[in-house]
Amino acid sequence: MIATQTQRPRRRPHIHIQDIVVHLLLLGIGLLISLPIIIAFFTSFKIPSQIIVFPPEILPRQWTFENYIVAWNVNPFGRFLLNSTIQSGIITLAQVIFSIMAAYAFAILDFPGRNGLFYLVIGSLMVPFELVFIPNYQLVSALGWGDTYMGLTAPFLVSAFGVFLLRQFFLTVPKDFHDAARIDGCGNWRYLWTVLVPLSKGSIGAFAIFAFLSAWNQYLWPLIITSKVEMRTLQIGIRYFMSTLDRGADWGPVMAGSVIAILPALLVFLFAQKQLVRGIAMTGLKG
Amino acid sequence: MSQSTLNQPLSLSKTATEQGRRRRKIWPTIEAYLYLAPTLFGLLIFVFIPIFTSFHLSLHRIAPFGNVMRFVGFDNYRNLLTSPDYWDSVRITLLFVLGTVPTGIALAVVLAILLSYPLGKMAWFYRALIFVPVIISSAVAGVLFRWLYHPVVGYLNYWMVQLGLFENMQQAPNWLGSKEWALVAVIIATTWRQLGFNVIIALAGVQNIDESYYDAAKVDGAGVLQRIRHITLPLLSPTLFFLLIINIIYSFQAFGEIHILTQGGPGRATMTLVYNIFDTAFVGTPQRGIASAQAYLLAILVVIMSFINYAAANRRVHYQ
Numbered sequence: 001m002i003a004t005q006t007q008r009p010r011r012r013p014h015i016h017i018q019d020i021v022v023h024l025l026l027l028g029i030g031l032l033i034s035l036p037i038i039i040a041f042f043t044s045f046k047i048p049s050q051i052i053v054f055p056p057e058i059l060p061r062q063w064t065f066e067n068y069i070v071a072w073n074v075n076p077f078g079r080f081l082l083n084s085t086i087q088s089g090i091i092t093l094a095q096v097i098f099s100i101m102a103a104y105a106f107a108i109l110d111f112p113g114r115n116g117l118f119y120l121v122i123g124s125l126m127v128p129f130e131l132v133f134i135p136n137y138q139l140v141s142a143l144g145w146g147d148t149y150m151g152l153t154a155p156f157l158v159s160a161f162g163v164f165l166l167r168q169f170f171l172t173v174p175k176d177f178h179d180a181a182r183i184d185g186c187g188n189w190r191y192l193w194t195v196l197v198p199l200s201k202g203s204i205g206a207f208a209i210f211a212f213l214s215a216w217n218q219y220l221w222p223l224i225i226t227s228k229v230e231m232r233t234l235q236i237g238i239r240y241f242m243s244t245l246d247r248g249a250d251w252g253p254v255m256a257g258s259v260i261a262i263l264p265a266l267l268v269f270l271f272a273q274k275q276l277v278r279g280i281a282m283t284g285l286k287g
Numbered sequence: 288m289s290q291s292t293l294n295q296p297l298s299l300s301k302t303a304t305e306q307g308r309r310r311r312k313i314w315p316t317i318e319a320y321l322y323l324a325p326t327l328f329g330l331l332i333f334v335f336i337p338i339f340t341s342f343h344l345s346l347h348r349i350a351p352f353g354n355v356m357r358f359v360g361f362d363n364y365r366n367l368l369t370s371p372d373y374w375d376s377v378r379i380t381l382l383f384v385l386g387t388v389p390t391g392i393a394l395a396v397v398l399a400i401l402l403s404y405p406l407g408k409m410a411w412f413y414r415a416l417i418f419v420p421v422i423i424s425s426a427v428a429g430v431l432f433r434w435l436y437h438p439v440v441g442y443l444n445y446w447m448v449q450l451g452l453f454e455n456m457q458q459a460p461n462w463l464g465s466k467e468w469a470l471v472a473v474i475i476a477t478t479w480r481q482l483g484f485n486v487i488i489a490l491a492g493v494q495n496i497d498e499s500y501y502d503a504a505k506v507d508g509a510g511v512l513q514r515i516r517h518i519t520l521p522l523l524s525p526t527l528f529f530l531l532i533i534n535i536i537y538s539f540q541a542f543g544e545i546h547i548l549t550q551g552g553p554g555r556a557t558m559t560l561v562y563n564i565f566d567t568a569f570v571g572t573p574q575r576g577i578a579s580a581q582a583y584l585l586a587i588l589v590v591i592m593s594f595i596n597y598a599a600a601n602r603r604v605h606y607q
Contacts, residue, residue, distance in 0.1 A: 018511075022404045029398065030416030033482065036431040037419065039442060043434070056442045094325075102326035111319035121326065124334045126593040128540060130561055131586035134344065134568055134575050135337035158329030188318060217424030219543040224569055235426040239547065242430070251434060258427050265422040273415065280421070280484060281491035284529060 037262065044068070044255040051252050067252035071241070071260070074253060079230050080237035081260065083152075084216060087233055090153045091215035096208050099162030104192050106163065107170035108178055118167075124160045129220070137224055147231040152222060156215065162207050165283060169203040170196060206279040209272050213265055234261045345579035356576075363580035372555065373563075373581075379470065380539065380559045386474035387481065387541075388534045392527065394478075395485035400515060402486070403493045421483030425543020432476035433548055436462035466556040469549050473557050476544045481537060485530055492526030493519060525599075532596040536589055560585045 031038075039058065043051060044067050046060040071077050105111070106118050136155050145151030173196060181191040197204065222233045229240070238261060241254040269276060320327075345363055347356040367373045398417055406413060420428070435443045444459035453459040462472040500518045509517065520527075542561050545551065551558040551566055558566065560581065568578035 022401055023406070023409065026401050026406070026409075026413040026417075029401075030413050033479070034416045034419050036428075036435060036479065037423070040431050040434070052440050054440050055445050056440050098325040098329070101322040105319045105322035109315060109319040109322065111316045114319070117323065117327070120335075121330065124330050126590055126597075127334050127338060128536075128586050128589040130540060130564055130589075131341055131582050132334055132337035134564075134579055134582060135340035136333055137568075138340075138575070139332070139337075155329075155333040158326045160326075160330065163326055188322075213422060217422075217426075219424060219426050219546070220565070223546070224565075235424050235543075238426060238430055242433070242547075251437075254430060255434065258430050261427050262423065265424075266419075269419065269422045270415070273411070273418070276421075277414075277418065277487050280487045284488060284533065 040255045040258050040262075043251065044259045046252065048252055067256040068260075071253040071256040075237060075240045076230055077237065077257065077260070080232055080234045083149075083231060084234040084261075086149055087152045087218075087222070088212055088215040090149065091156045092208055092211045094153070094157040095159040095162050095211040096204060098158045099166050099207065100192070100197060100204065102158075102163040103166035103170055104188070104196065107167045108175075108196075109188070121160045121163055125164070133220065133224070136221075140225060145225075147226050147228045151225045152231075152233070155221065156218075159211060161283075162211065165207050165279075166200070166203060169200050173199055202275070205272070206275045209268055209276055210279060213268065213276075216265055341579045341582060344576055345583050347576045349574070349576045359576070363577050364584070367577070367580055367584065372558075375555060376558050376560050376563045379555075379557065380561075382470060383474060383477075383541070383557075383559050384535055384538045386471070387478045387538045388531065391478045391481050391485050391534055392489075392530050394482060395489040395530065396520075396523070396527070398482075398486045399489035399493045400519060402490050417486055418483045420480050421487065423480055423483075425480065425541070426547055428476050428480040429544040429547025432472065432479070432544070433463070436472055436548075438462070438464065463549055464553060466553055469553055469556045473541075473545055473548055476548060477538070477541050480544070481534065485534065488530055488533075489523070489526060492523050495526075496522045528599055529596065532592055532599070536592050536596075539585065539589055539592075 042058055042060055045063045045065070047062055047064050047066065050057065050061055102121070106114065106121075132155075140146065140151045140154055143151075145154060177195060177199075178191060181195060186195075217235065218233070219235050222236050226232050226236065232240075234257070238254060238257045241250050241257060346358060346360060348359045348363070349356050402410070402413060402417065423431075435441055438444070438461050439456070441462075443462070444453070444456055447453050447459055448456060460468040460471075462468050496519060500522065501514055504514050504518055540561055541559065542565065545557055545559060545562045546565075549557040551562045564578050564581045564585065567573075567581060568575050
């Protein structure tokens with residue numbers, strides 16, 4: 001560590017000025033960084049007349065659920081939530097299962113073309129979504145999948161990132177396990193799901209978190225592939241409240257909608273912070 | 288597998304061995320490809336084929352109504368590269384990158400150094416406060432900042448007036464309505480959302496630095512700032528380089544914030560290259576041929592960046 005830590009086994013509690021400064025700085029900056037979220041949270045519980053008050057106040061004078069009720073009733077918010085849940089659920093589940101299978105092939109099985117195919121899969125990570133989204137849009141529309149869950153999820157059912165991540169982990173599992181299982185007459189399929197997957201719960205969980213977060217937060221694709229209000233996801237749905245733009249009175253429901261949109265990701269973040277952070281730090285990717 | 292084949296007793300007749308070997312080789316191959324099938328199929332349909340379709344589209348002009356495609360060769364590219372609007376988008380994108388990337392990385396490094404301080408029980412709390420933007424979507428980030436930028440009751444302007452940066456609310460920036468401030472507004476929102484990710488990477492880099500370097504420096508009597516300057520920053524340089532490249536790539540691709548905050552406007556003040564692609568392909572009269580040409584030009588930039596990153600990462604591994 002950079003700061004002084006020389007007298008680690010301190011006998012009496014000794015407070016350094018440096019310690020206080022660092023703690024205060026971190027608290028200040030930390031609050032400043034999370035302030036937009038904190039403000040959204042408090043605003044969502046304010047009564048409409050307080051929302052547009054000047055000078056702006058942070059805490060609600062009087063807590064109310066009104067904005068949530070309005071948000072829920074004015075637009076099909078329950079439907080947005082359901083759509084987002086189904087869309088992210090399908091994407092997460094499919095990416096996890098298909099990535100496990102492909103990672104198993106690349107890590108454990110031996111077959112001609114293995115290295116070439118692996119580089120191809122990794123190479124696909126370099127292709128920016130902007131390059132392929134127009135053809136994907138045309139294909140999915142031509143298949144008649146616009147405004148369907150199929151259309152929302154189809155391009156994201158597999159993940160090169162997941163294959164890469166899980167392969168790395170599968171490689172660390174001793175090959176003896178596999179050999180022993182083979183000798184006991186255990187086939188690949190059974191070995192994968194009954195031995196390897198339970199052994200890799202941590203990594204698979206970390207990847208599932210990534211997959212879920214990036215699916216939940218998607219914007220460009222749901223925006224173009226859905227046009228009916230009832231097929232929009234939460235991230236797109238928030239915008240419906242802003243159609244009347246800066247007429248302050250609508251901001252309550254907008255903030256309530258944002259809080260609902262943040263909540264599942266925030267829960268994941270609070271409960272799996274360690275895994276999420278380790279995953280990002282290890283791979284340098286956001287998923 | 289192959290070892291057990293090699294160790295087979297020689298007494299077996301040659302043809303039998305070969306047959307057995309072939310049968311044993313074909314099934315594992317088929318099996319492996321079955322495991323790979325979903326992934327390969329998905330990537331083929333939604334990544335690899337579209338690379339070519341996109342290029343094909345970019346060589347055509349598509350009539351707005353109906354599906355008539357006319358081959359125009361490289362006209363779309365030529366028109367783009369001679370269009371002042373396109374170069375304006377290039378300029379705006381570069382300003383956007385310059386606005387988001389260096390600030391984002393500098394802030395991340397400062398925060399990572401602070402977070403690496405022994406913080407005891409409070410560590411998780413500070414980390415949560417600082418990392419949290421990492422889970423925020425571009426759409427929500429756009430909405431949150433739209434609220435902060437509100438011209439009449441916006442927190443940001445109010446605080447800036449309180450701090451004495453502007454005399455009153457009328458003189459404070461009209462963030463989203465003025466050409467001068469709109470890009471800054473989008474830059475702030477994007478930098479904020481990116482910050483959580485950047486601090487996580489920077490902190491991992493700082494924590495990877497071997498303690499013994501600091502101990503040695505302490506023996507030599509180096510102060511905190513000297514240690515940061517002569518140990519932390521030089522040893523952090525691979526991380527910094529990675530952050531630089533990955534942030535440039537992410538900045539090139541920023542979309543949600545712009546769509547919520549400014550929709551490319553006012554005028555074309557925030558019409559970055561990515562937003563321009565969306566605008567050309569999906570807003571008003573869709574011109575997907577031209578949009579594909581734009582996408583190709585952007586993708587070339589992004590791929591070059593990825594290659595640099597990949598090459599550097601490889602070199603890093605070798606030097607360790």
